[in-house]
Amino acid sequence: MTRLVRIALIVVAAAACSPAGPRGAAANDAGPGSNGMMDGAGYTVTVRDLGDGRFGVDYLLADAQSALIFSRSSGDYRVGAWSPVGSGVQLERLHGFDALLFDAPRTEFSLIVEPRFVSPQGDYSPYVGFSDGSLAIYTGQFEVLAVADTGSIAALDGNLGAWQGEQYTMGVRILSDRRMVFDGEIVDGSVEHTARGNGAFVYLGDGEITARRSYVGVLDRGLPTWVLEAMDDDMESIFETYETRWQHPLEERAVLYFAYGGDEQGGYSNKGSVIDRSILMSSSGQAMSEPSPDLRTYLRWFFAHEVAHQFQNLRGQGSGTIGESWIHEGGANTMATGLVAQMLGEAGPDYLSATYAREYAQCLPVLAAGPLETAHLRDQSGGFYACGALIGLVIDAATPDGDIYTVWLAMQALSEQRDEQRSRALFFEAAGQAGVDADLIAHLDRLIDGGADDPAAQLRRAMDMAGLAAEFDDNNQLITLQQP
Structure with missing residues (x-):
């Protein structure tokens, strides 16, 4: 039995390639196992961009399973938006978990997934939408854990910490005709990485790539002009100040995603996430429409807090309890x-x-x-x-x-x-x-x-x-x- 891990992110590789022909047909026609098991993974999830706003998600397991639960089941967004392909597979919400139930043990299955842009409390958003229709996918949402049956799920009583078993390393492969950004690099065709207990954000779309000395990322061009201009000035100032105080620069540029949800709602709302050297923020609200010194101060503080973590984690071992x-x-x-x-x-x-x-x-x-x-x-x-x-x-x-x-x-x-x-x-x-x-x-x-x-x-x-x-x-x- 291994202790359940739900923090550490292990990024192994971003596979960049230039396909000889259009990938769309191949991505649409792919099925379980068609792309094979990734090295070092106990199971592999292939996420295929179907080109119509949906994704085909193919699971290939090293060992046959009768039932699975998703390790990240907060938000209850899968049921009704994720549809099993074929017979013998059911997706249900059981005792606080999203669960996959099989008529007979199997090693392969597929789902059609329609993104839901939700913000689970205390967890990463599974999808973050940008104003131009592009999006960032959080791959940790695909992690599954093996359980014996529905009785085993009931016995957990909604407590993930009570689960016992072998937590296998997950391999994730994303296939898309769209340009992708992963781990600070622009990638065409395919992204691959492995994770155990966490995941990574992968951006899919044609948003403008911002590349500066200290960071690279996608700043939503739908953001109000004053926010974009402030970000351009403030981010470099934040990095320069930290480099002086920490007495060294970051070894690799930070990766920044800043999405804009529009100004239809009153006030201001935001959600931020940090994984490894990637910082993601999604903001919206009418308070962003006009220049606001108070909001600019808050944005400075938010990014300064998150960039501080980049420097904190640059040397030595991670945090304790x-x-x-x-x-x-x-x-x-x-x-x-x-x-x-x-x-x-x-x-x-x-x-x-x-x-x-x-x-x-x-x-x-x-x-x-x-x-x-x-x-x-x-x-x-x-x-x-x-x-x-x-x-x-x-x-x-x-x-x-x-x-x-x-x-x-x-x-x-x-x-x-x-x-x-x-x-x-x-x-x-x-x-x-x-x-x-x-x-x-x-x-x-x-x-x-x-x-x-x-x-x-x-x-x-x-x-x-x-x-x-x-x-x-x-x-x-x-x-x-x-x-x-």
Whole structure:
């Protein structure tokens, strides 16, 4: 039995080719097994662009199965939009899972898939539409897990973590006449990659490719002009600032997809996703129609947060437990907020105060409820961002002749030297190496453990120890903040 993996992305290859003739007929006529099993895969999924807005999806399994569940079943978008081809295959929604049921064990089957542009809570969107009709496909939606029968599905009671079995590596092959963008490269004809527990975004369409020194991607040309112009200026500024602070550029350009859903709805809505070095954002709403300084500031912050992750993951091993995600999510918040404040010039100090006032207000109830590292078990995962940002702020201010980047660089070096994942212990060890006072580190360590009678007083004490000048109102809410 292997532990279920639902985080790591392993991209193996993008197969670029120039077909001798039109691929459309071949793609339409293909069926299960016609393209073979990919090397290193326990099963292969071939996704054929049918040219009419639908996709043919062919599964080839190494071992015959009687039933399968989709590992990503949130959103309930498959039933009614995915149709099995032929007899003996059923797609049903059972006990919180999208399930495939077979009359007899089989190794091959096909479906016709009509994309549904939904946004499952806490998961990647299966398809992201661009205003010109192009789209990005998230390949992780095709991952399946073997189960014995409907009784086994019922026994899971909607809990994916209760599944036991062999989680095979999935091979994904996408065939299309349309130009594709994958892993920062323009690809014709076929894209191939393998994944286990995750997937990748593959863009299909004729959208304009934006290639800059630090990133490459597709910016929806339907976006308002002011957004496109701001992106062109702001993204380079974000990368340049980070390259200075991290003391090196990215080894490979980031991959950026920015889709626009139009301005028919009021206000502003967006959803962002990050996989490996790819950043995807889909935005819409009437608030985007006219230039908005506040919205531009938010877009700067969003992309600065996500690009910070690119640099965080460049050296050493990955993150440790879910409970320790305050280290990288909070750290990215701290870095993004400081970077945007710098971009805002004279308005920067007010922006810092307002941002950390929100983080403070959001963090207090999390610490009052229990340890920070179990916040996700209390449905308080936002605490990883808010409390983590405040810890990052304190460490940033308390590092002599350095900042939060100094500590992160030290932690990356320790992780690399020891072949050890980033963790709370490693973070605080790096902070100590960077000169942060041992008493302050111990204080933060206790604060993370929770249980303090007055978490507000403990946070304020940490700020005082770091030399941060903070003003609070009568309700213990942060009003203004001044860095040393």
